[in-house]
Amino acid sequence: MLNKSSIHQLAIFGGCPLFSDYRSTSNLVRPDFDIFLSYSKLLYDVNDDPSNTSLVNLLEKRLASFHQTAFCISFCNGFWGLVLTMRCLALKGKTEIVMPSLTYRRMADIAAWAKLTPHFCEVDSETLAVSAAAIAPCLNNNTALILGVHPIINCCDVTGLVAFANEKKIPLLFDSVESVYESYQGVKIGSFGNAECFSMHASKLVNGFESGYVTTNDANLAAKLLRLRNDGIDSQDRGIYFGIDANLNEIHAAMALASLDDLDAQVEKNRHRYNLYKNSLSSIPGIQLQEFDETESCSFKNIVVQLLDDWPLSRSDTLTVLNEEHILARAYYSPPLHKKKYSYPVIAPELPLTDKLSERFVLLPCGHFVSDDDIESIIAMLRFLQTNASDISKQLRSL
Ligand SMILES: *Cc1c(COP(=O)(O)O)cnc(C)c1O
Numbered sequence: 316m317l318n319k320s321s322i323h324q325l326a327i328f329g330g331c332p333l334f335s336d337y338r339s340t341s342n343l344v345r346p347d348f349d350i351f352l353s354y355s356k357l358l359y360d361v362n363d364d365p366s367n368t369s370l371v372n373l374l375e376k377r378l379a380s381f382h383q384t385a386f387c388i389s390f391c392n393g394f395w396g397l398v399l400t401m402r403c404l405a406l407k408g409k410t411e412i413v414m415p416s417l418t419y420r421r422m423a424d425i426a427a428w429a430k431l432t433p434h435f436c437e438v439d440s441e442t443l444a445v446s447a448a449a450i451a452p453c454l455n456n457n458t459a460l461i462l463g464v465h466p467i468i469n470c471c472d473v474t475g476l477v478a479f480a481n482e483k484k485i486p487l488l489f490d491s492v493e494s495v496y497e498s499y500q501g502v503k504i505g506s507f508g509n510a511e512c513f514s515m516h517a518s519k520l521v522n523g524f525e526s527g528y529v530t531t532n533d534a535n536l537a538a539k540l541l542r543l544r545n546d547g548i549d550s551q552d553r554g555i556y557f558g559i560d561a562n563l564n565e566i567h568a569a570m571a572l573a574s575l576d577d578l579d580a581q582v583e584k585n586r587h588r589y590n591l592y593k594n595s596l597s598s599i600p601g602i603q604l605q606e607f608d609e610t611e612s613c614s615f616k617n618i619v620v621q622l623l624d625d626w627p628l629s630r631s632d633t634l635t636v637l638n639e640e641h642i643l644a645r646a647y648y649s650p651p652l653h654k655k656k657y658s659y660p661v662i663a664p665e666l667p668l669t670d671k672l673s674e675r676f677v678l679l680p681c682g683h684f685v686s687d688d689d690i691e692s693i694i695a696m697l698r699f700l701q702t703n704a705s706d707i708s709k710q711l712r713s714l
Pocket residue numbers: 392393394395419464490492493513514515516525526527
């Protein structure tokens with residue numbers, strides 16, 4: 316449990332850290348090694364053309380069925396899956412992509428690689444996600460594409476976004492990286508809008524070392540993406556698109572398949588960790604867990620808390636103290652994208668709600684390497700911070 320009785324025992328003030336190893340906010344799940352090997356062994360068993368990507372095909376079929384979509388196209392990572400899909404979907408002759416500012420730190424770079432100009436918009440204060448109302452003020456006659464990004468707890472208003480995009484006749488791409496396991500009104504995420512993008516980086520729910528994929532019901536888009544990720548070359552070796560080698564490799568596909576085999580069991584473990592946090596956090600004043608909507612299918616992976624007005628430390632002090640204890644708590648999507656400097660054009664209006672929200676949320680350790688005891692210790696640490704906040708603040712200012 317907590318190895319501190321006075322603030323001088325905090326690691327930031329020279330004490331021994333609560334954990335000897337770091338506790339992180341990444342999933343880092345490792346599927347059963349033998350299952351990974353048994354998939355990998357299939358690569359040696361095929362006698363025909365070794366470039367006949369068997370595990371990649373198997374994985375794509377499996378993911379299409381998991382998401383209940385007609386097509387799944389895999390990529391070397393989520394980044395290039397997003398870039399290439401943006402390039403395909405953007406309306407010809409138009410250059411702006413509307414995206415939330417409170418989101419994944421590389422999203423503007425992804426748009427820039429797709430030769431689009433990010434136009435940052437607000438989020439909804441309830442879902443912390445982009446909504447039709449948040450996007451509306453950013454539309455103009457140069458809008459090429461709308462990017463709906465699911466937040467890391469629950470989903471954005473999919474129905475609202477789809478109706479809005481249809482009405483405005485603007486293509487809609489979802490970044491569904493954080494919602495791979497979720498459902499929306501009972502329908503699995505994956506088949507909404509023109510396409511949805513996912514990542515299987517080791518830090519995400521499904522670990523494919525590093526990999527990504529796109530799901531869609533649009534056969535033309537699927538065929539185009541297949542060529543684009545293969546250097547833009549078609550089956551007759553004609554270079555007909557401006558593509559890139561963004562193919563997924565077989566060994567990463569083996570890892571992803573092994574992770575998928577274990578997914579439901581992992582989600583159960585996540586649910587257990589989430590409930591431990593939920594039960595204990597409710598007794599600490601000033602801190603509030605972002606709850607999963609359990610009427611839908613949920614991954615229970617991420618643990619996000621809001622520091623309320625009566626939480627007695629600043630967020631930055633809170634993070635500094637926790638990080639020194641080797642609790643790698645992180646600020647939620649901060650700084651927001653409209654506050655960053657870029658070497659390419661962006662459209663960054665004033666976004667007061669995003670400014671405010673980006674100061675309030677914290678991710679706490681989650682995933683495979685966080686035990687029940689760890690969660691108890693983390694909670695005890697938060698309670699200690701809450702109780703001793705004014706002394707900690709004073710001591711921090713005197714460092
Ligand atoms: C991680 C992430 C990506 C990028 O995925 P990679 O596979 O790491 O390139 C895109 N969007 C969101 C929301 C992410 O969290």
